Amino acid sequence: MSSQRLVFAAALLVATGGCLSEQPPAGVETVPAGTEPLIPPGAPTGTAAVEPASPSSAERALINAYRAAHASQDVDAMLKLYWYGSADDEMRLTIRENVEAELRCPLKDIKIEPVAPGTHGPTVEGGIHWRPSLDVVALLTANFDTSRAPPGELATQQIKITVGRRGGRCYCTVPLRE
Numbered sequence: 001m002s003s004q005r006l007v008f009a010a011a012l013l014v015a016t017g018g019c020l021s022e023q024p025p026a027g028v029e030t031v032p033a034g035t036e037p038l039i040p041p042g043a044p045t046g047t048a049a050v051e052p053a054s055p056s057s058a059e060r061a062l063i064n065a066y067r068a069a070h071a072s073q074d075v076d077a078m079l080k081l082y083w084y085g086s087a088d089d090e091m092r093l094t095i096r097e098n099v100e101a102e103l104r105c106p107l108k109d110i111k112i113e114p115v116a117p118g119t120h121g122p123t124v125e126g127g128i129h130w131r132p133s134l135d136v137v138a139l140l141t142a143n144f145d146t147s148r149a150p151p152g153e154l155a156t157q158q159i160k161i162t163v164g165r166r167g168g169r170c171y172c173t174v175p176l177r178e
Helices: 003-015 057-071 075-079 089-102
Strands: 107-114 123-125 128-132 136-144 158-166 169-173 175-177
Touching: 057 075, 057 107, 057 136, 057 158, 057 169, 075 089, 136 169
Parallel strands: none
Antiparallel strands: 107 136, 123 128, 128 175, 136 158, 158 169
């Protein structure tokens, strides 16, 4: 995908509340969250913290799976955290490219927060109607350490991913054309 298409896709995904943002919005400071990290067995310690906002066990499992997949640099494990619904091949490729970009820098912190129903629902971007692949129940925010990124390389500093539930599990949502 050309860099122009990738930037457009990233902007589109941010607009729909579904995927990544290369940098935090203007005026937003990123501060490591919480004091008690939820770290899965075998994951490196000190790589991330979770705010003590009492995430459900399904949300905690998503955070732990994200953290473990990121620590092992496992693109396929990261992609299994998404609910694709009826996403087309182009959107699936965009998600893969975004995940690959996320893995280029170490994870600093991650948190998940509930959202009010309908706050991340259908939207219109460029005349195209989009909706998340699941009803959104939470927002996952991950921040990355870009201090060692090569000069001039576009590095993912922060992502905000909408989260939905299906079958008792939480998944990252994917923007779908309506």
